[in-house]
Amino acid sequence: MSAETPVCQLLERQDADYRGWWWIAPPRDHWLETGEGCLVSADLSVRQAWLDRGRAAWSPFDSISAEAPGVVLFWPKAHALGEWWLLWLCAQLPEGTPLHLVGEHQGGIKRVLKVLAALGLGCRKLDSARRCSLFETRTARLPLDPDAVWTQFEAEGLNLASHPGVFGHGKLDEGTRLLLEQLPEVLPQGEVLDLGCGDGIIGAWMAREGRTVTATDVNAFAVEATRRSLAANQLEAEALESDVYSALEDRRFAAIVSNPPFHQERSIDYGPAARLIEQAAQHLLPGGRLLIVANAFLPYAEPLERSFGSFRVLADNGRFKVYLAER
CATH class of the missing domain: 3.40.50.150 (Vaccinia Virus protein VP39)
Incomplete structure (x- = not known):
């Protein structure tokens, strides 16, 4: 071939x-x-x-x-x-x-x-x-030493580990910040999933707020960064490698929270985000919530409507939108 x-x-x-x-x-x-x-x-x-x-x-x-x-x-x-x-x-x-x-x-x-x-x-x-x-x-x-490339930075009162190639390397992404600003009002109690965990900022924030957190990412560097971020803040959570939901089998959560990726190297790839939305209901408890942030230009309204029937825009700053959909 x-x-x-x-x-x-x-x-x-x-x-x-x-x-x-x-x-x-x-x-x-x-x-x-x-x-x-x-x-x-x-x-x-x-x-x-x-x-x-x-x-x-x-x-x-x-x-x-x-x-x-x-x-x-x-x-x-x-x-x-x-x-x-x-x-x-x-x-x-x-x-x-x-x-x-x-x-x-x-x-x-x-x-x-x-x-x-x-x-x-x-x-x-x-x-x-x-x-x-x-x-x-x-x-x-x-x-x-290869380990010397690991760095740390502070955001939202958390110490975060960062590795080259992990999303948001060395800084808090503007979209993630907008998402975190909405969570206090809409994040339910119970077990929650941070899907596409990156450096672990979302998962660590939710763990600090008393939620039981599972954090996943397809990137081994991101999973390791999340584990280091959790340890740096004396927080407990499970961090797993997973291609969207591949490692989760039939587990269900009170909420799925994500800043989903749409780049693969230099190419735009909507595939992972589309699977995240399309399969989310299968991994949510009755009444469970999907909370995602995305660049405002990304076409997520249609798959959200198709998968959940309806959704709300919780925030829109012109560059990013925060969406909420309920099962």
Whole structure:
């Protein structure tokens, strides 16, 4: 099967023997998923696609047993996250392991040259096509600890952990702030779900208010950030990796609260938010509430109307809207 994405099409035409290599943070692409080697990704949905095909797949927080004759790192939109992956790979793998870096020009792959130079890693360009570039270097012992990229910030009286690539990295998002302003009046008692938890601000706020909280995210970095945020504030809650509702089975909640994502790297992707809304009633108790905030231009009115019959706009500041729908 031929590669589908531009970055994989560039890799497909290489003479390199990629058998057994680690593929780090790649996009969904059947050419990769039906090939050889193993996956390391923070994205649960990507890992699950590989596992469903019987392929080896790990989170960066797992203990990885496979050896790596080489590594291909797909450079992310968040450059600080790309730098974390470089530090992590150099800490994990033997010195001198071949490392290829690939990415789209619009995604900033050309900045890799400066990043590698700053880390003291040599580099050469291997190929360029499909508005993508491929570079080659090798791992080395670096004096920097990958854990050093974790930062903390304060918002709403909470200390929050932050990691590159997690939504709202290092600051409270304006939409989330608007959502939190509405919650005191409309959040019911009982067990609540923070879906797409990011750095954990919504879940931690609800736990502080005495709710029993489950927090989920498809991104392993977000789940770890939420766990660290909860610990930093001496709060108790359950934090799980979940592709929307995949880890929750038939559990039901008094409320589902979310600032749902609509970006996948540089592309707009309404899929997760649409599933969140369409399947919400199945995970709400009778009378349970769905509370979401979204950019004002996003087309959420129709799926809310279709799934719940009606909804209310609790707040609209011109940039963001807070919606409430009841089962």
